[in-house]
Structure formats: C-alpha cells, structure tokens
Amino acid sequence: MSIRLDNIHFTYFEDRKDLLPGFCAEFSRSEITILTGASGCGKSTLLYLAAGIYPHGAGFLKEGTIRVEGQDPGALTPPKRCTLVGMMFQNPELQFCMDTVENELIFCLENICMDPAEMDRVIDEALAFCDISHLKERTLLSLSGGERQKVMLACLVALRPKWLLLDEPFANIDDASARMIAAKLKKLNRQYGMGILAVDHRLDNWLETADTIRVMEDGVLRPEVMTPGTLDPAVLESLGVIVPGQSYGAEILPAKEGKTVLTLEHLSVHHKDEPILTDVSASFKAGRIYAIVGPSGCGKSTLFGALSGLFRYKGKALLEGKELRKLGKADFGKIGFVTQNPQDQFVADTVRDEIMVGLKDKETAMEVSEQILRSIKLWRYRDISPYMLSQGQQRRLGVAALMAYDCHMLVCDEPTYAQDRRNTKAIMDGLCLQARDRQVALLFSTHDRQLALDYADEIWELREGSLYVFHQSGD
Numbered sequence: 001m002s003i004r005l006d007n008i009h010f011t012y013f014e015d016r017k018d019l020l021p022g023f024c025a026e027f028s029r030s031e032i033t034i035l036t037g038a039s040g041c042g043k044s045t046l047l048y049l050a051a052g053i054y055p056h057g058a059g060f061l062k063e064g065t066i067r068v069e070g071q072d073p074g075a076l077t078p079p080k081r082c083t084l085v086g087m088m089f090q091n092p093e094l095q096f097c098m099d100t101v102e103n104e105l106i107f108c109l110e111n112i113c114m115d116p117a118e119m120d121r122v123i124d125e126a127l128a129f130c131d132i133s134h135l136k137e138r139t140l141l142s143l144s145g146g147e148r149q150k151v152m153l154a155c156l157v158a159l160r161p162k163w164l165l166l167d168e169p170f171a172n173i174d175d176a177s178a179r180m181i182a183a184k185l186k187k188l189n190r191q192y193g194m195g196i197l198a199v200d201h202r203l204d205n206w207l208e209t210a211d212t213i214r215v216m217e218d219g220v221l222r223p224e225v226m227t228p229g230t231l232d233p234a235v236l237e238s239l240g241v242i243v244p245g246q247s248y249g250a251e252i253l254p255a256k257e258g259k260t261v262l263t264l265e266h267l268s269v270h271h272k273d274e275p276i277l278t279d280v281s282a283s284f285k286a287g288r289i290y291a292i293v294g295p296s297g298c299g300k301s302t303l304f305g306a307l308s309g310l311f312r313y314k315g316k317a318l319l320e321g322k323e324l325r326k327l328g329k330a331d332f333g334k335i336g337f338v339t340q341n342p343q344d345q346f347v348a349d350t351v352r353d354e355i356m357v358g359l360k361d362k363e364t365a366m367e368v369s370e371q372i373l374r375s376i377k378l379w380r381y382r383d384i385s386p387y388m389l390s391q392g393q394q395r396r397l398g399v400a401a402l403m404a405y406d407c408h409m410l411v412c413d414e415p416t417y418a419q420d421r422r423n424t425k426a427i428m429d430g431l432c433l434q435a436r437d438r439q440v441a442l443l444f445s446t447h448d449r450q451l452a453l454d455y456a457d458e459i460w461e462l463r464e465g466s467l468y469v470f471h472q473s474g475d
Helices: 043-050 078-084 101-111 116-129 145-159 175-192 233-238 300-308 351-356 365-375 391-403 421-437 449-455
Strands: 002-011 020-028 032-037 060-068 085-088 163-167 195-199 212-217 260-271 274-285 289-293 314-319 335-338 409-413 441-445 458-463 466-472
Touching: 002 043, 002 195, 020 043, 020 195, 032 043, 032 175, 043 060, 043 085, 043 163, 043 195, 078 085, 078 101, 085 145, 101 116, 101 145, 116 145, 145 175, 163 175, 175 195, 260 300, 260 441, 274 300, 274 441, 289 449, 300 335, 300 409, 300 441, 335 391, 351 365, 351 391, 365 391, 391 409, 391 421, 409 421, 421 441, 421 449
Parallel strands: 032 195, 032 212, 085 163, 163 195, 274 466, 289 441, 289 458, 335 409, 409 441
Antiparallel strands: 002 020, 002 060, 260 274, 260 314, 458 466
C-alpha cells in the first residue's frame, strides 16, 4: 500500500533539462509524510504526477513509472482516479466549479455517481469533520482563503480517496486552524487508513502529526529520513526550509517615520446581512512597516478588498487626506496591492512585461527589469506568460511588479504565501528596503507570527471586526 515512483524523468519544456532527473521514492500509506525543500525543487510537480494530472495536463514524462496502490493514476478515468487519490492545490480556487459550498460538495459526489439519497449525510459529515458546517450555504467567493482551503479539504473527505495529496495546505490558514486540520488528517490516516503526502515549506504545524519528513533538492530526494523529534535545523536552513521557532534574520534599516499616508475611521464592511468588519480605525505613516495578523476568516482580505475598491464600506478611508472612493486619475498608483491570488493582478502577456508596466523610466526599463527578475530568480521565464508560472513564482512576480511602481503605500495580502525560507526573506527584505528607502507605508497580512515580529514596526491584530495593537517595536 504505497505511492511508488521509479526513475522519473520529467520536464515542463522538452528542450530543457529535467526538473525531476531520475526521481525514485516510495511513500507508505500507513504514514503521514511531509515533503519539504526549496522552492522550485520539484515538490509540487511530484504531487501532480502522483495525482495523475501530469503529464496529461502539462509537461513531458520522458521515462519512468508512477504507481498508486499498484495502479497508474494517469490511466484511470476521472471517477475512478478520484476514489484512489485526491489532491488539494496551493490555490483552492483553481479546483472549485460551483457557486456555494454545498453545491461544490454535491458536484464532487455526483462525479463518483453517489446515490443522491446518501449525499446529504455525507456532505454534513464532511463539513462537520472540518468544523465548517456554518459555511454550508455560503458562496465560495465570500470566503477567505483559509476557509476555501477547509472547504476543499471537506470535498476530499467526502470523496474518501485512498490517498490525500496536499500542496501547502496551511498557506492561508492561521496556526490554530492548521493544527486542527493536521489533527483531522491524522485521524483520517489512523482510523480510516487514508495515506497522507503533503508538501510544505513550514514544519511548525506538523510537529505533532507527521511520521516522516523528507527533503527534496534539485529534483531528487535527499537520503535523510527525519521525524519531528530528529529535525536537523542546520540542514533544513541550508536547504531553504523554514525552521520552527527560528528568526528570519531581517535585514532592514531603522524606521524613519514620515507623514500619515492612510487613515481609517470607523470603517465597516457587511456581506449581505453579516458584519465582517464592524469598527476599524487606524493610521499608517510613511516609512513604517505594519503587519496585520488574525485567525482565518477574521476579515484581513476583506479589509484589503475594501481599500482596493472590491468591497463597499461605510466610514472613512483617507489616502493623504482624500477619500479612497473619490480618488481621481492623478492619484492612480499611489496605493499598490498584492492580492492573495497573484493571478488577479497580472496585466501583461509576459513575465518581463509585467515588471516593465510599472517602470516609469522606459530608457532603463530593459536593464532594470532584468535586474529585478534575476533577483527573484525568474529571469529564465521572462518570455512566458505569468499564468504558466507556479503559485510560488507568481507570488514573487506579483510582489516584484508592485515594487516597480512609485507607490506611496504598499498593501500586501500574504506576500510570502507558499515561499521557502530564502524567498520569504528575499521578498520581505526587498519590500522593507523599498518602504524605508522610498518612505512608503508598507502594510502586509500574515499567519506567520515570527515573520511579523521580525519585520513589522507595528503588529495589529484583527478580531471581532476591529483592529487592536498587538505589538510595537520596543515593546
């Protein structure tokens, strides 16, 4: 009972070197295995192959065999495949097809031809298992990123495949929710015999759950077989893994406080009749760095959506004294946004053009764009569409494109989502350098409390619809 990959040679571009150059591994269904390693080493690709999505969906399998419980997942029909192996993507939005949570679950069960008389019971049990029964009638668009991940997990629980493959399952979820889900996954493994293979850059939330931790490097599996009790922090850090409890070693200049850029006064947002934000008041000054933390679904993305014009709000939101709702063309670009889903912000046909859009000096744009793309390790992808990049690569591009604009304020929703330690540090060092050097107010949300403590001058916690100061430098 295992997933077995033998001599896998896989590449996304037929004329380039293999991303997986002869990969071999076997993962036991009786264990919860966590696969970690630096961004771009092939972890997510491995999951897509095991799920039977690749090479039909993308890339070229030049050589090798993939067997899940002795079967080739790519040769199965979709209904048979989803009872063998289920996968949660980094971005659950890419998997949803319907409008509401309930309808999405119904759609999943219809695909395996479940008896309609059984569906209500299975749906209610899956939602209860994931502690999201209260979301049953909600539209998927109204949910936070973390809530959507829980819905996707509920879909997989309802399907009850023999294997669950999880790609950064906790990227948009607070630590408490992540530990809760990890415990649920352990129950699925121990009581129902469901195999768990998860990719994650952060190991914090797996310490009480994982049986085995393996590290990938340059498309191959390293020989170390670790457990939560035998983690080697030095090895993990050298390979770009985020080590539990270890500082990022932020490299930023001291704060040089400037004028107030954004002021929020009694801002509130409702979804239909449900209050999401009730009374948000805060001010953000040039040259300072602010983090917003809080549990999944508390309203962080809703707050950023209100600032960007996506959601209507009551109260005041003043950018340099002007109401956001009344900004004109002359104010375009004064406030920049990195969204939770970077695909929502792309406007150009190629990776390089995405950077060049924000560069004002067109005479130096070619040179500067090359410098930026090399610094975020995307130069080799400069001529392809941003939509062909991985989720982690898209995140780095979205952040870098925003930094190319001459903003007075940067608003970043989970800027280090699905990044390894090196890229997390590079992104945050770059953002904070821009904030200090150009006297920009930087506001970012995160579920990584260590990241907030290392980089933010002020940490605000969003709870019960309002913002509260959680930490200030020097406290």
